[in-house]
Amino acid sequence: MVDFNRNGYINSKGDFDIAEGFARRVDSMRASEIRALFAVANRPEIISLAGGMPYLGKLPFDEISKIMETLVREHGPKLWQYGVAQGDEELRETITKIVELEGLDATAQETVITAGSQQGLDSITRLFCDAGDVILAEAPNYVGALGVFRSYQVEVVNVELDEEGIILAKLEKTIINTRARGKRIKFLYSVPNFQNPSGITLAVDRRKPLVELCKKYGIMILEDNPYGLLSFDGQLYPTLRQHWKEGVIYLGSFSKFIAPGFRIGWIISPDSVRDKLVLSNESVLLCPSNASSLTIEAYLKHFDWKTQLSAYREGYKDRCNQMIETIDELLPNCKYNKPKGGFFLWLEMPEGSGVNSKDFLEAAVEAGVAYVPGTGFYDNGDGENFMRLSFCYPSVEEIEQGITRLANALKKTYPEVKF
Amino acid sequence: MVDFNRNGYINSKGDFDIAEGFARRVDSMRASEIRALFAVANRPEIISLAGGMPYLGKLPFDEISKIMETLVREHGPKLWQYGVAQGDEELRETITKIVELEGLDATAQETVITAGSQQGLDSITRLFCDAGDVILAEAPNYVGALGVFRSYQVEVVNVELDEEGIILAKLEKTIINTRARGKRIKFLYSVPNFQNPSGITLAVDRRKPLVELCKKYGIMILEDNPYGLLSFDGQLYPTLRQHWKEGVIYLGSFSKFIAPGFRIGWIISPDSVRDKLVLSNESVLLCPSNASSLTIEAYLKHFDWKTQLSAYREGYKDRCNQMIETIDELLPNCKYNKPKGGFFLWLEMPEGSGVNSKDFLEAAVEAGVAYVPGTGFYDNGDGENFMRLSFCYPSVEEIEQGITRLANALKKTYPEVKF
Numbered sequence: 001m002v003d004f005n006r007n008g009y010i011n012s013k014g015d016f017d018i019a020e021g022f023a024r025r026v027d028s029m030r031a032s033e034i035r036a037l038f039a040v041a042n043r044p045e046i047i048s049l050a051g052g053m054p055y056l057g058k059l060p061f062d063e064i065s066k067i068m069e070t071l072v073r074e075h076g077p078k079l080w081q082y083g084v085a086q087g088d089e090e091l092r093e094t095i096t097k098i099v100e101l102e103g104l105d106a107t108a109q110e111t112v113i114t115a116g117s118q119q120g121l122d123s124i125t126r127l128f129c130d131a132g133d134v135i136l137a138e139a140p141n142y143v144g145a146l147g148v149f150r151s152y153q154v155e156v157v158n159v160e161l162d163e164e165g166i167i168l169a170k171l172e173k174t175i176i177n178t179r180a181r182g183k184r185i186k187f188l189y190s191v192p193n194f195q196n197p198s199g200i201t202l203a204v205d206r207r208k209p210l211v212e213l214c215k216k217y218g219i220m221i222l223e224d225n226p227y228g229l230l231s232f233d234g235q236l237y238p239t240l241r242q243h244w245k246e247g248v249i250y251l252g253s254f255s256k257f258i259a260p261g262f263r264i265g266w267i268i269s270p271d272s273v274r275d276k277l278v279l280s281n282e283s284v285l286l287c288p289s290n291a292s293s294l295t296i297e298a299y300l301k302h303f304d305w306k307t308q309l310s311a312y313r314e315g316y317k318d319r320c321n322q323m324i325e326t327i328d329e330l331l332p333n334c335k336y337n338k339p340k341g342g343f344f345l346w347l348e349m350p351e352g353s354g355v356n357s358k359d360f361l362e363a364a365v366e367a368g369v370a371y372v373p374g375t376g377f378y379d380n381g382d383g384e385n386f387m388r389l390s391f392c393y394p395s396v397e398e399i400e401q402g403i404t405r406l407a408n409a410l411k412k413t414y415p416e417v418k419f
Numbered sequence: 420m421v422d423f424n425r426n427g428y429i430n431s432k433g434d435f436d437i438a439e440g441f442a443r444r445v446d447s448m449r450a451s452e453i454r455a456l457f458a459v460a461n462r463p464e465i466i467s468l469a470g471g472m473p474y475l476g477k478l479p480f481d482e483i484s485k486i487m488e489t490l491v492r493e494h495g496p497k498l499w500q501y502g503v504a505q506g507d508e509e510l511r512e513t514i515t516k517i518v519e520l521e522g523l524d525a526t527a528q529e530t531v532i533t534a535g536s537q538q539g540l541d542s543i544t545r546l547f548c549d550a551g552d553v554i555l556a557e558a559p560n561y562v563g564a565l566g567v568f569r570s571y572q573v574e575v576v577n578v579e580l581d582e583e584g585i586i587l588a589k590l591e592k593t594i595i596n597t598r599a600r601g602k603r604i605k606f607l608y609s610v611p612n613f614q615n616p617s618g619i620t621l622a623v624d625r626r627k628p629l630v631e632l633c634k635k636y637g638i639m640i641l642e643d644n645p646y647g648l649l650s651f652d653g654q655l656y657p658t659l660r661q662h663w664k665e666g667v668i669y670l671g672s673f674s675k676f677i678a679p680g681f682r683i684g685w686i687i688s689p690d691s692v693r694d695k696l697v698l699s700n701e702s703v704l705l706c707p708s709n710a711s712s713l714t715i716e717a718y719l720k721h722f723d724w725k726t727q728l729s730a731y732r733e734g735y736k737d738r739c740n741q742m743i744e745t746i747d748e749l750l751p752n753c754k755y756n757k758p759k760g761g762f763f764l765w766l767e768m769p770e771g772s773g774v775n776s777k778d779f780l781e782a783a784v785e786a787g788v789a790y791v792p793g794t795g796f797y798d799n800g801d802g803e804n805f806m807r808l809s810f811c812y813p814s815v816e817e818i819e820q821g822i823t824r825l826a827n828a829l830k831k832t833y834p835e836v837k838f
Contacts, residue, residue: 004603008637009666016665018639019691021605023549029698053501061495069488076480080678082472115534115682118705126570130442144705151545151702184423186440218427220437246435247428259499261709263534272438279448283570284703286537286563289711290680 025131028150037361041370047402049389050370052196052343054256055315059308064299071298083290085281086274087113087266091297095266099252102228104239106250106268112277113288117226117253117265121148123280124222124249127273128186129154134178136188136219138166140346140377140386142196145189145224155183156379163337165202166190168213175217187220187249193237194227194342197377197388201340204237211243219247226253226265229309231341232317246270254296256343257309262292313341319391320345322399330407331419343392346374349385353417356384360413367409369402444550447569456780460789466821468808469789471615471762473675474734478727483718490717502709504700505693506532506685510716514685518671521647523658525669525687531696532707536645536672536684540567542699543641543668546692547605548573553597555607555638557585559765559796559805561615564608564643574602575798582756584611584621587632594636606639606668612656613646613761616796616807620759623656630662638666645672645684648728650760651736665689673715675762676728681711732760738810739764741818749826750838762811765793768804772836775803779832786828788821 004020011017041048072079086092092108099106114120121144129135131153137145139158149156157178160170171188178185190210192202202210214221223240231237241248253265267277281287299305323345327334333350349355357373364370374386391399410419423439430436460467491498505511511527518525533539540563548554550572556564558577568575576597579589590607597604609629611621621629633640642659650656660667672684686696700706718724742764746753752769768774776792783790793805810818829838 005598005601008604009639010637016634016637017691018665018668018689021547021639022695023545023547023552025549026546026695029695029702031698051501056496056499059495059499061492064495065488065491068491069484072484072487073480076478076483077475078680080475080478080680082470082674082679115538115704115708119534119703122703126442127445128440128442130444133442144701147698147702151699179424182424185427215435218429218435220428220440246437249437255501259710260501260705261497261499262711263704263706263708270437272436276441276445276448279450279566280570282563283448283566284538284541285534285682286679287682289534289682289708291678291711291714292681292708295710 025151025153028153030150037370037372040365046365046368046370047394047398047405048370049391049394049399049402050372051393052390053393054260055312055393056259058311058315064303067298067302068295071295075294079291079294081290083287083293085278085287087111087288088290088293088297091293092266094297094300095252099239099250099268102236102239104242104250104268110268110271110274112267112269112274112281113293114265114267114281115285115288116255116260116263117224117251118144118148119284120251120265120267121145121224123277123284124267125149125152125154126280127276128220133186134183135186136171136174136178138190138195140197140374140383141189142191142224143376146379154186158380159188161198161200163200165192165200165206166210168206168209171210172213175219185219187222188214189222189224190240191224192240193225194230194339194344196342197344197372198346199337199339199342199344201237207238207240208243211240211248215244215247221248222251223248224251226256227342229257230313230316232313232320233340234310234313235340241268249273257312258296258299258305262289262296264288264292264296316341316343316392318396319394319399322396323389323391323403326400326403330404331410333419343390345389345391347387347389350417350419353385353414355410355414355417357387358384360410363409363413364406367405369405369409371406444570444572447572449569456789456791459784465784465787465789466813466817466824467789468810468813468818468821469791470812471809472812473679474812475678477730477734483722486717486721487714490714494713498710498713500709502706502712504697504706506530506707507709507712507716510712511685513716513719514671518658518669518687521655521658523661523669523687529687529690529693531686531688531693531700532712533684533686533700534704534707535674535679535682536643536670537563537567538703539670539684539686540564540643542696542703543686544568544571544573545699546695547639552605553602554605555590555593555597557609557614559616559793559802560608561610561643562795565798569798573605577799578607580617580619582619584619584625585609585629587625587628590629591632594638604638606641607633608641608643609659610643611659612644613649613758613763615761616763616791616793617765618756618758618761618763620656626657626659627662630659630667634663634666640667641670642667643670645675646761648676649732649735651732651739652759653729653732654759660687668692676731677715677718677724681708681715683707683711683715735760735762735811737815738813738818741815742808742810742822745819745822749823750829752838762809764808764810766806766808769836769838772804772833774829774833774836776806777803779829782832783825783828786824788824788828790825
């Protein structure tokens with residue numbers, strides 16, 4: 001047993017070992033299965049249904065490059081300089097107009113720019129959670145959120161979903177049970193639209209009741225809405241925040257409908273939280289990137305992004321339809337919720353089939369297709385009879401071929417199962 | 420007294436108050452005096468000697484905009500897409516060549532890209548520090564580092580400097596005393612070159628002995644070197660990390676010698692730390708910005724950045740010389756260490772003068788000049804007889820006039836003092 005106080009990083013063998021000094025939170029940081037998979041999934045012979053990358057191939061980069069050229073020539077010194085911790089004011093104004101499309105009234109003052117929505121998640125968890133606190137989260141859940149929550153040594157308590165989203169009666173029971181255990185519930189984390197990975201959308205008529213329930217129990221809601229503009233039919237769903245400004249913090253992102261390469265997202269929150277978020281930005285980033293912020297601002301200003309958005313919706317709808325069509329044809333006994341938008345389809349193996357999606361992955365990759373095993377989206381080992389299939393990046397043809405490879409490999413590996 | 424477990428965010432008046440749920444660490448996050456100052460300092464009639472913004476005015480943005488146009492046209496889909504958590508490999512290769520200029524052998528594998536050096540500081544503190552741990556830090560110290568350390572509820576213990584940097588005998592005594600108090604020392608934080616705010620450079624012949632001392636006591640060193648390439652005479656100083664690869668983590672940044680607007684820095688560390696830093700990047704950012712990384716890569720590749728660097732050095736030297744000349748003329752009884760590079764001069768008020776630089780700031784701003792009071796660079800209220808004067812951003816003429824305004828205001832406010 002080494003006494004760190006006396007010996008510092010010098011271990012029991014008398015050697016300096018830098019890992020001796022890690023903080024306790026490092027124990028709860030671990031590599032996600034999903035990330036480890038990406039190296040494999042990126043091999044050219046593999047059709048990847050694993051990633052969550054938006055499809056950018058058809059963007060008119062010739063036109064965009066000219067916008068960039070003008071921007072740098074005219075505003076270079078501002079683009080390349082430090083900005084303010086809250087983020088560029090003009091971009092914050094523009095963001096209020098984007099969320100207005102979803103019926104959310106917001107001001108630039110309430111808005112803080114983040115280095116992607118991920119940094120928003122990190123900042124909110126940093127501001128609210130001590131080790132041992134509880135976050136209520138939809139199960140299955142976004143793997144990147146689980147990673148953040150773990151890194152703050154938070155206990156994630158699962159909230160059950162049906163095909164219309166969070167089941168309110170079960171949520172209430174979970175709140176009561178969790179408090180009975182003496183735990184502090186810091187917030188409910190929800191992705192209400194086209195949730196990652198389940199593809200589920202919270203029914204419109206459940207939204208106000210969900211907010212009322214949280215209000216009754218004095219629980220803050222963290223609403224994460226990266227996909228909201230990407231419904232297949234153009235429908236826009238009301239935000240939770242619009243129902244309750246004091247108690248809902250809203251996370252948004254440019255990553256899914258413009259481009260993730262800039263790492264720009266935003267948080268809309270009550271003033272007392274906004275003030276702390278600005279301090280958090282100063283501490284983590286000094287300030288968001290001016291180069292990224294002003295480029296997005298120029299794109300939105302000089303480019304017909306709403307028409308581009310319609311093209312994205314159409315493209316993702318076509319891809320999703322192809323995926324569904326091929327699944328219905330080749331894997332008719334596998335169930336799924338039909339997504340209304342977003343990037344993902346959550347495929348359930350036939351009941352009692354004994355398929356373990358984590359074990360099967362190797363055979364799938366062997367057959368030239370990759371997906372994410374369902375276990376990655378649970379903190380408790382559940383999800384082995386699910387696969388997350390993404391239809392955002394591959395072409396319609398690749399999707400058809402990918403699902404075909406997947407079906408063939410399943411049938412070959414589990415000849416006794418009726419898929 | 421409200422029972423959070425029972426009532427959540429509902430306060431003693433029965434109202435929902437989101438601030439009820441803040442984590443304990445929020446108590447230690449506070450707005451820095453410096454940031455609050457920037458709003459004032461940015462008024463056009465004020466000559467600001469307060470900020471740490473590099474001077475970018477003379478960059479040939481016409482030429483750069485053409486590089487950008489080509490980059491976006493040819494590599495748009497890669498620029499705009501997600502990257503990998505460790506950061507773009509080609510840029511990491513390039514970084515190894517940059518640090519090689521300072522004699523540091525590094526590999527791309529050891530290197531992790533961060534969202535500015537600030538995020539590197541945050542990540543290292545996150546990985547190593549539990550609440551109550553000690554960080555040894557040069558006093559005065561970079562205000563952005565103090566902010567990060569506070570946000571992790573760390574105790575900062577000051578290490579004394581003379582004009583040649585850390586005083587080794589005093590450091591050793593501090594280590595012994597701190598451990599005698601039962602505290603865990605997690606690392607020594609040092610900015611060895613042209614330190615912010617003191618302008619002090621660690622003497623070359625103290626570098627190896629400093630490393631040996633830390634090695635002896637089993638203490639990791641966090642070496643932060645944003646200004647290393649910006650010596651006035653082009654001299655490059657040996658890094659601490661080159662003396663001790665197992666025990667020194669190196670932070671670098673493009674912010675000072677290319678541009679801060681991209682928020683791109685780097686960390687070079689032992690493998691066991693690198694692995695955790697990649698997880699930390701996934702958790703905080705998903706990945707660094709491809710758009711920013713590839714733009715910097717293109718700038719370094721297609722632009723004569725070394726000649727530009729010489730121009731920066733000359734420019735900063737001229738500005739610093741003007742500052743010194745005007746101080747020597749108008750404030751001959753104020754002391755300072757003559758900087759060998761970097762951005763800052765640390766001005767000491769005459770001994771026993773009773774000048775409180777925090778109180779005096781209002782009068783200075785009234786007279787049309789801003790600086791940062793020395794108290795911002797200490798965690799314990801020290802520093803009131805110092806001012807940090809930055810010579811990086813204003814022109815030579817503005818510096819002359821700014822110091823003149825400062826001198827006049829000092830003499831007017833404290834007529835009894837011989838400055």
